[in-house]
Amino acid sequence: MGTAVARRSLQGMAASVGLAMLAAAGPAAAPAPAEAQASASPWHGEYFPNAKLVTQDGKTVRFYDDLIKDRVVVINFMFTSCRDVCPMDTAQMRAVQAALGDRVGKDIFFYSISVDPKTDTPAVLKSYMQTFKVGPGWTFLTGSQADVELLQKKLGVAAVTPASVKDHDTRFIVGNEATGQWMKRSAHEHPQVMADLVGGYLFNGKVKDTKARPSYSNAVQINNQSEGAALFRTRCASCHTLGGGPGLGPDLHGVVNKHPQAWLARWIKEPDKMLAEKDPRAVALAAQWRNLPMPNLKLDDDDAAALIDYLRQETRKTAKPEHTAQAGRQGQ
């Protein structure tokens, strides 16, 4: 507690270690002046464990001292063999990282901690990072099952009904260790919203927000988005573009003309099964894209139809883009 308080007093916490014991001493003690009684934020070294974790490079680090102390951090829990939601989470986090630019690694740090340490050795993590083209400032970590569970609990993301590792809580934990402010956010929200929270609000607005925004007087008419558009934005856009060139996955402009619709619908719904069945198209596609698994996002028939409809409309609406993402790509 001593270190934390001393450090925090730089920020003006009127805390006194000596007086801290006073109130607990007994009811007869007259309450000290309010200032002297102020409690420091408890969310520092006394709270966070210094659990030992191992990075993708095999380096052993301590959770509190080496990873989060005095830092603004974004943390999530994942496992590399996850075939449903985790790949999209990783892709989303990558989009947040892109929005924050070179601040990641300087004053903002990203951590992904495996909940499956048996499988996820440092080498496996490293290969996963390469598949996802993870940029600097984002460390993947593994550790003992007990330590990982402790961290999940301390960060408030312990599973309510821990049936299996798959049931882990996938929310991003974002916080500023120095100010003691922590939040949890969905991986599925707009990357820019998360970037503004992490890079702006958590720094108490110290970094001026210079993004161009239309004046309210220039607000334009907003068209209602179709279901397919909403799905694309929240479920696809972290890996795919529509005419913007390749991302983690292929540009989907014209994709509706490249594959039979029934195949595409199934690919949207259960890519993991198709890969497991060694569907030739699926296997070929995966190989083209570093075997980065297309995630199973639990979309149903209606979702797939809405998405295909949207992809078709967008393909029809816009001219064929200048760049072609893939050799052999067909036009519309």
Next chain:
Amino acid sequence: MNSRRALTRNRLLMSATFAAGLLVSGPGALARGSDVPTGAGPSPLFGATPFTTRMLLLEEFGRQTVPTVDNPNAPRLPQAGGCDRGPDGQQLDQFLAQPMSPLPQREANTAYPNPWAARIGQCVRPLATSAIEGRPPGEFFAHQRWSEFLPAVYAQTATAGARKNSGLRDAYQRHQYSVGEFGPGGLYHNAMPDNSGPGGTTNSIEIRFHPKMPVQGPNALWTFDGTFPPKLMIARYGEPVLFRQYNALPIDPAVNGGFGAHTLTTHHHNGHNPGESDGFTSAYFFPGQYYDYRWPMLLAGYDRINLDRSEPHAATPDGQGGTVRIPGAWREVMSTHWFHDHMLDFTAQNVYKGSAAMMNIYSAVDRGNETIGCNYAAPNNPNNVNLCLPSGSALDWGNRDYDVNLMIADKAWDKKGQLYFNIFNTDGFLGDRVTVNGQWMPYFDVRARRYRFRILNASVSRYYKIAIVTAAGVRVPFHMVANDGNIMEHAVAFPNAQSQDLPTQGIAERYDIVVDFKNYAPGTKIYFVNLAEHDDGRRPKKLIALKDALSSKFDDPAVGKFLELRVAAYSGVDRSMNPADYVKGKLTMVPLPEITPQEIAAARKRTFEFGRSNGTDNQPWTIKTDGGRGLNMDPHRVSAAPSEGSLEVWTIKNTVDAKEPIAGWDHPVHIHFEEGRILNRDGKAPPLWEEGARKDVYRIGGFVDAGQSLQVALRFREFMGTYMEHCHNTQHEDRSMLLRWDINKPGQLVYIPTPVPEWEGVLYEASFVPKN
């Protein structure tokens, strides 16, 4: 879950004894390390024992007349004393006592800088621009229908760190500590928790949960004015109110005692208010700034119903024994509200930290005077519209002698006695100590006559099921007269066939009840007892039988007695209404608004499902709109956009997942702006206390008195703008169980853009609509 060990009341009391300095031995004497319920062990009592502090009565903000001319030399909000603190308390009080300046205006005032701009420049970064008002600028958050509902009265306050009350508001109390029970010799003349001093003031009241407990430091609680007692806004229909709220919190966000955000936005719960004054979660303001909330105080239906003001019930007290008639639907009159912080991600922490106040709204039917033109005396006489609920008679309206607000909230504190909150416990945070109006287990003197209690559950995650009993454990009969602050068609007697005790009370629900103490001898003690046991913040675990609750057979320290009433003799004549005259089959209080079956059939239907999202992620905090994806909060997303003037039917349902015991989650769902009528619960008729009621919190889940799904009919009238719908278990809300919906003008093509507040001003970003 299984590893969690319950903290029994016995163990709790033993550890309290230990804290008091006595040696206790034996197994289980120290329950330290227990996770239940707070994650931090029992909150020490510092030698305090139950029912030894007087309950504080809420302190009125007061209603001052809005000045017509601005004083160009008026002082600004006093400077912060540093990055880590707000202004000096004495200076702040002097400032708040001055007439408001600058004058309120339709669009946000950006003509003057944030008075703390220089200090913010030192603490954060130099500011190129700033504004004195934090309301988003320009037309989108301009006060709608400003000149039509120009504020007549105002109150100004500053949200500030805990400090000693100086009696700033003594002169603003309507009773002036001079009449009725508030006058000399009255039960409530002395406002002090220890009954000390001559009375007639709140001067020198400190923020403590009990006189034996430590004073709360300025980082532990942030309240309106920074003082106790908790505050009460008094308003009457037809008199628009301007609530100017300054943010006098530390510029450094780290100085928060472990929880709470220094940015604020205040939501007036169920106010029939335009969007810009609803406290949108992303329309927050910064230290040094103010935000003008303008509450028009009109009856819903103002534009369409009773335009000729011919309806005698649609009226407001004139201050001289009569009424002034107003347009609108008297069937939609509202009475008991509260307002509280609604900051994105931080609502739970900020409300828990003290940003919450109650609001009593007076009208011709609910006048707060129990003798003028009582309805029971001549129910068909158009001059007898006053229901004469227990209140008092010294003032023309707004008497509080026998009309008592009870803000019930569970709290926890650390070993130093400072308020504690576990920001990582997002299942829902529970305190282990129940407070009423900020006091731990207080007592309260009552006369042997009828009382109205306006009971608010102001907790973060805790539900209550309240029984009222004598010391012998015999239930005291009472009537519920208002549900969620809205007077019902008929009073409902308790015990009744469906519930012995008050219905389960979820977070933010208000129950107004009338209890008659006339048959209890002076000296009789009567108790409020909580029967709803939690072992975590997801939902109440089980209902404890009354006899077990009274004999400590339970694990949750917040179960059992939490308020003691002490009956004192009454020498007056009780002329308040007897609620038994207003039960079903007898007289009517406030009939439900008319909704025809044709309207319901034709209404736009929407479904909101609260629960786990699609996918395998363990994310119980999403809302699915109309069968769409489980979405998390993004203030840019408009999830529903009903047109002004329409009636819609919304289905609120809990996700029921065969694989998951989803009854494990309960959600008190709140829809802003408009109370609704519950059409059915799980397809069946709603219970007695909901059938003639208008609600704004809709409990769903597996605990008693709820159900997994309900349908509610809502109308959207008079105003437009950004509103919200969310789970009022505010820890769930802050983990994204929150969505934005807008009321649009018919034919409106532009959605209100999303405000993004910043130290230098508010930017706007485009909003989007995921589906039509």
